[in-house]
Amino acid sequence: MLAQLLVSSLTAGAVYALIALGFVLLHNGTGVVHFGYGDQVTFGAYLVLIAQNFVGVPFSAAIMMALLASMALGAAIYAVFMVPLRNASLLARLIATLAIGTALREWLRAFMGPNAWPFPFLLSPAPVEVGGLMLVPANLAIIGVVLVILAGLYLFFEKTLQGKAILAACENRTGASLIGVRVSRVFLVIWVVASLLATVAGILVAPLLTLSPDMGLIAIKGFTAAVLGGFSSLPGAVVGGLLLGVLEALTGAYISTALKDMISYAILIAVILVRPQGLFGGLALKKV
């Protein structure tokens, strides 16, 4: 019972981890905390439906179109909103990302309707029994994708010159441009990649959750995962996500289902209060 519970909870945890990876990538790469990221996840899943139902292409081609469209969306968000706001206060940028998310969500509500849409699984949702545990291929795929993305991003940032240039550009914009890093292009690439990740997450997550315009509100759990992991650590985001999934499932099973949702918000507040650097992040000192 407990083993089965843990295996199932890992799926939810992987979903949070996937969203947290996007947050951390954007935060590390551009210094922006994107409060509309969850809505971009939802939007990505809807893009597939739009391509399928309104353009009339088959499912696989629709996924390709959605991925391309989301890259364009990421570039547009950067060029239209983030460039004019690059010197704005944190408050203005924070409200702007909230507004971008709300605009995407309300656009979906206006044009795709407020009701849920069915979304097909990429892999079989039928459980397979392995050693007494019921495993669902579609759910395992999410965990696999999370690990692949984590490995890819981690190697890129730690082992390549490009990745280090990005970290440098984020740390000190002026310094990075002095040594020849094209900061604006670096930020553009990060926005494109993060938007692509959002759509990948949306396509994987939509069949598990209910795909309605409000699906993006789950992003606050992705935030919790990212905060738990330290907000600047990619492996931390994944561990934070999985940990949150397990904690939620345990609370739901052994304490009360009503507390299941509350626990992640409580964890968010508690971590921010007690250990704002997260479980893995280093303590950042603010210099005067």
Next chain:
Amino acid sequence: MTGKTLLFAVTGIGLFFALPHMLADFQLFQVCLIAVTALIALGLTVVTGLAGQVSLAQAAFVGIGGYGAAILATRWGVPLWAGIPLSGIVAAMAGFVLGQVTLRVSGHYLALATMAVTAIVQLAFIHMDDITGGAAGMPVPSFEIGGRALTSGGELYYVIVPTTAVLFLIVGNIIRSRFGRAFAATRQSEIAVAAMGVDVLRYKALAFAGSAFLGAVGGGLLAPLASYLDPMQFGIPQSIYYMAIAVVGGLRSPAGAIIGAVVFILIPEFLQAFQSYLGLVFALLLLGFIVLWPNGLSGLIFRRPGARWWGGAAR
């Protein structure tokens, strides 16, 4: 009292008594809705516009005000005129505690923490079925004063509009006092202000307490006006909606809260044929203003440098 303020006061009071004779009941209902919304947005003017602390907990305070007053009335028979300020005080204490949180965090962590507060409060409304009516919501008892039940917008007008006006005057005066200057200085440089001997933490916590009180009183007055409490009205999207009102109106001045409320309550009237696009219009308004005119409409209207409290750029 200078001649100008006297003129304003006389016009205001005259208008207050003239409006019920000029407007239909539904229009008075809208005036009430604008007043209540402005009051809630005024809370954000205080905490975000003045003290510079982002708060996405406003919908939670509005909910605490509404549910608090309604529960006090149905369970313990406390009349709404007493229950609303009482819930306001409880919310202010909660806000004060929340303000203490800002000792350690600011910026996006504060936004996240206040978001989480809203989510927790909303879940509490949904799961405490026996006192809040759960996901189905609860009806609000009518506002009784001196044995007379005020039910329509035209009757509640005489309670809501004066209350709002008094609270706006109080906040306007606080802004021009020592407190207001300390808030503004905190926003510009916390370190400099602390070096001047201002207890930054206490001021931040007070700003949160004030915004919570205004939000809860607004919520308490909104409850009898709407006559029904639905927990879905107190979630994170609603917090963003109040933020949009404050930003579009202008975060820097109390006038901005009123302008924003007028715009957001009257737009649905002009877009009646496009109800499903309302949310999109509001979101695009917020996005457009934060990028192009971060000082909001009041910043565009009162573009006088050094004018009382609405000077300065929001960036």
